[in-house]
Amino acid sequence: MLIPACSQPPCHRVNSPARIALVIPVYNEASVLPELLRRLDLLMASHPGERWTILFVNDGSRDESAELIRRKASADPSYALVDFSRNFGHQAALTAGLAHAIDHDAVVTMDADLQDPPEVIPSLLAAWRGGAEVVLAVRRSRQERGLRRLGFDLFHRGFGRLIDFPIEPNTGTFGLLSAEAVAAFNSLPEKHRFFPGLRAWIGFKQGEVLYDRQERAAGTPGVTFRKLVRYALDGLLSFSHLPLRLLTYLGLFVAGCGFAVGAFFITRRLLGIEVAFTGFTTLVTLVLFLGGIQLVGIGVLGEYLGRIYDEVKRRPHYIVRRRVRLE
Ligand code: UDP
Ligand code: MG
Numbered sequence: 001m002l003i004p005a006c007s008q009p010p011c012h013r014v015n016s017p018a019r020i021a022l023v024i025p026v027y028n029e030a031s032v033l034p035e036l037l038r039r040l041d042l043l044m045a046s047h048p049g050e051r052w053t054i055l056f057v058n059d060g061s062r063d064e065s066a067e068l069i070r071r072k073a074s075a076d077p078s079y080a081l082v083d084f085s086r087n088f089g090h091q092a093a094l095t096a097g098l099a100h101a102i103d104h105d106a107v108v109t110m111d112a113d114l115q116d117p118p119e120v121i122p123s124l125l126a127a128w129r130g131g132a133e134v135v136l137a138v139r140r141s142r143q144e145r146g147l148r149r150l151g152f153d154l155f156h157r158g159f160g161r162l163i164d165f166p167i168e169p170n171t172g173t174f175g176l177l178s179a180e181a182v183a184a185f186n187s188l189p190e191k192h193r194f195f196p197g198l199r200a201w202i203g204f205k206q207g208e209v210l211y212d213r214q215e216r217a218a219g220t221p222g223v224t225f226r227k228l229v230r231y232a233l234d235g236l237l238s239f240s241h242l243p244l245r246l247l248t249y250l251g252l253f254v255a256g257c258g259f260a261v262g263a264f265f266i267t268r269r270l271l272g273i274e275v276a277f278t279g280f281t282t283l284v285t286l287v288l289f290l291g292g293i294q295l296v297g298i299g300v301l302g303e304y305l306g307r308i309y310d311e312v313k314r315r316p317h318y319i320v321r322r323r324v325r326l327e
Helices: 033-046 065-075 090-099 118-129 146-162 179-186 195-201 225-239 242-270 280-313
Strands: 019-026 051-058 079-084 106-109 134-141 175-178 206-212 320-324
Touching: 019 033, 019 065, 019 090, 019 118, 033 051, 033 065, 033 118, 051 065, 051 090, 065 079, 065 320, 079 090, 090 106, 090 179, 090 225, 106 118, 106 179, 118 134, 118 175, 118 206, 146 225, 175 179, 179 195, 195 225, 225 242, 225 280, 242 280
Parallel strands: 019 051, 019 106, 051 079, 134 206
Antiparallel strands: 079 320, 106 175, 134 175
């Protein structure tokens, strides 16, 4: 069911009070949740003019996150919970949250670990009321250090060059989607999802709000380095055919070299110039080099093929165990 709350923009902006949903994926965040809930309560109390729904998606947490949220939801009708049957990943949790937030005028997507401060949300709403249909929270600064930081920087810098349409480099999950943008997002069927890319892909009028990305309030990142690499690959492979094209160019280059070398030796033989019967080192190097390139080529093809296989299986993105305060 992909029916937006209102299909005639800009009627969502005259709805009063506006129905605002916050979609927050949660994976083992019990150490942060009390502080997050406190700050969300403060946000709602200071903006009583809106109708808030805080929609947590519990992505198979192994701590008491789900129980904390369920307890909060039973005491406060603004809170709701979608509880997954296991860990399906950050992107699946976002997808579920957006699918459950269709009857809202605007949906804010954010992380649970307070790296995206709830205090920025009023600025996102102001930008939306000012006419933006997709509001990006753009990081003015970042707190990560070391390898993780280097990875983020390299990815954001390289990625922007590789794909065919612009993605604002310093953005992540944090931002706001209007009802129309949510409907567009929900209509995308693909399984391997790269949220910032898809958000840029759907288009709509974009607005930006600058903010300082905070340090994770407590706990450890649930998105491990391995998951980040896979996420980066999803982003690159689902928005670019460049790896395949590079392989074609590399193949052409190597074949060209082979042709030139072959022509050189054949000409020498025809001209009667002695061809030395050595070259073991050269041969071994060439065989290993070409074998390596072929294996890399097969690997890149395999990355695309595996993703195609995942898509054609058409398994659901996630399985919901239970819903609290949601039909
Ligand atoms: N998260 C999730 N499923 C996962 C890993 C993370 O829903 O498998 C949630 C997590 O609770 C947090 C958000 O996704 O709200 C971002 O995760 P994290 O802080 O680990 O990522 P980072 O900020 O390092 O990108
Ligand atoms: Mg985080």
